[in-house]
Amino acid sequence: MRPYYMPREFSHVILLAVYIPPSADGGSACDVIHSITASLQTQHPDALFLISGDFNHVPLKRTLSSFTQYVKCKTRDNKTLNLMYANVRNAYSSSALPPLGRSDHNMVHLLASYQPNVLQQPPITRTIRVWSEQSMESLQDCLDLTDWDVFYRAHGRDIDGLAKANTF
Known part of the structure; x- marks a missing residue:
């Protein structure tokens, strides 16, 4: 049932x-x-x-x-x-x-x-950190300045290798 x-x-x-x-x-x-x-x-x-x-x-x-x-x-x-x-x-x-x-x-x-x-179960309280507008812009600048071709040349079309290389 x-x-x-x-x-x-x-x-x-x-x-x-x-x-x-x-x-x-x-x-x-x-x-x-x-x-x-x-x-x-x-x-x-x-x-x-x-x-x-x-x-x-x-x-x-x-x-x-x-x-x-x-x-x-x-x-x-x-x-x-x-x-x-x-x-x-x-x-x-x-x-x-x-x-x-x-x-x-x-x-x-x-x-x-x-x-x-x-x-x-008792309720769980979690704190979530929200990024400020300045932090978001700083991260965007870092990503824009990154030379992504270095990763693409090393791994070519291997998406798994590229994903592992870009994990922080």
Whole structure:
């Protein structure tokens, strides 16, 4: 996915939708999720990864230790079955909403709280020296008095040699 606006530090967004049935083997499910995620992270190291779905009895805390789980509210009765993991810390906060239609799961409202790197860094003050009109004229006089043919004779049409000879 490539949203219209996205912080510069992310090349794109990769969303993985997961459903693990209650009868599934948790270890096998974690292995599959880990291998797919690792493969995608190798291919797209600057992407924002979101892994969301119904995990039932299989949390990914040990499998994807560098990911943060954002759903903190109850999603079905007194359990948190629907989870959302991301590879960015402090990106979201969650709150429960009522179920949609006849669903037995609550909806989850995720509010983005991520601050781009540009806003996390303090501003840098730089001083730029502006040349006076007299300094500009003095430099122009020096360049006008230079015998450029000395360089052209030594290097001919070799533009790289000419550029190296004229670096100060």
